[in-house]
Amino acid sequence: MIEARGLTKRFGRVRAVEGLDLVVPHGSLFGFLGPNGAGKSTTIRMLTGLIRPTSGDASVLGVPIAERLKLGSRLGALIEEPAFYSWLSARRNLRLLTSLSGGVSRAKMDETLELVGLTDAADRAVGGFSHGMRQRLGIAQALLPRPELLILDEPASGLDPEGLAQVREMLLALHEQGMTVFLSSHLLAEVEMTCTHAAVVMDGRIVAEGEVGGFLSGLTPGTRLVVDDAQAALNTLEALAGAQTRLTGDHTLEVTGEAESADINEALVRAGVRVHELSPVRRTLEGFYMDTVRNRKLEAPEGAAEGNISPPQSGLSTRGGQDE
């Protein structure tokens, strides 16, 4: 679906994207993650032809990006904040934007407006739209007429919980219908709920890439404890087989490893440590992401130059300039 090899973009002396390799599988719902300034938007702009790569190449749906016009309406995209002609209605905006690429039927437009929940506002001037409505209209234009691949840059940015849920359900429905969706986002919980695959980009390079399920299963589960005497608990648990313990506060600890929660609790009670709270630490994409970003930041000074980034403690496909 999308393949990028050594994709690089420099703005003067600033390296926005540096040798980025990426494969987005057909039929996936792909989350593109990374901190601000990591190169997500620049990569997406290169994939959609808004900016030219300095070097490297990429293809979208088998078509090199230099020839992207051959894609026709097979590709739909919403890049960053949607912008419209504020004095025109939603419907008129869609008609204008689609007129240059062949136009769409009124029925198709109505269907898409309904899909994004803007039927009632279709004939109102966009200038009076809320942020969420503009966002949904932006997604509507990307969906017209009916792309095989949908690229969305921060589609849920600034949406309220209801709007987030609507976008999530819409993306899942489109994915179920066979559309490949590539989206960049800062909302890790949303990506975790919707995406089948994800990649983390930092400093213009992909540092981790794979199935979201693989990311999560690769993370070590843990147990969070609140006790009256953390030091005594630490001493006790150090002797417990299969438990790696670390203090996280005056009265809190986090235990990872193979030890069962029941065994941890029993050991602490036997040692006279009062346990106020014992809760499993859920494996989340956020946890994976934070580990990845943290490790990258810690090791970047030497590691980045040598293509030697250590992955987080998981069985993931992570990169430091090369695949593991």
Place this chain on the structure above:
Amino acid sequence: MAALRGELSKLYRQRITWASFGVVLALVGLVTWGSYHERDRFDLNEELGSQFVVAGKSVTALFVANAVMQVALTVLVPLLIAVVIGGLVAGERQSGTLRMLLSRPVARWRVLGSKLAASWAFTVALTVFLGLVGLGLGQLVFGWGDLVIFRRGLTIFDAQTGLARLAQAYGLACLAMCAVATLALMLSTIFNNPMTAAGITVAVLIVSEIVAAMPYFEWLEPHLLTTHLSIYRDVLAVTVDTEALRTSAEYLAAYIGAASIIALVVFQRRDVTC
């Protein structure tokens, strides 16, 4: 065609576009008002030398249409064109709508081509509007009559010839103003801010006028855009210098061609980062 329709619909739904027509209308109104109160001063009723006596009404519909052309096309219309056309690309880049447009599967040359065509359509409409309103208001206030021109002496055309000459003059004025519009569009592809594009367009015209007036740059003067912008004046003489007219028209066409090509190259190659 759909692309051009889209561009025109955007253009004619902007307040600044209608404001331009409003300003032109106001100017014609002021010129007509002024001419009405000064009409006695313009009327011919004097002896020219010892051989001729000329008498008659000089302020007519054709007179007003000519007067507003001479007044408006020097500064006002180029300024309005610069402001409106200067925003066609830069304004869309600044507001983000260019990003929306170009992220769709559309050839950039088509987008720019439709903007060029729309800018010429607006320019022609504004120039023709100036003439028609001048004629209309002139007819309403002063009535029909000969075309009297006080330039390099006195030239009088009968009404029919005068109308034909004015039509030719407005046609050439459209060509001249299209050159200004193309320059503004070219600068609009280069700058991110629409006001910068408009300002630089006007600055180019002013600097060109200043350079043309300096004896040192006498050799350059025939090649400057501003030298040929007053091409419409050439047909308002009894004897038309067709050679000079053709040269000016060729220069204007060359300026339009060159500015269009530069605009296309810049638009085609420039990264959309806003």
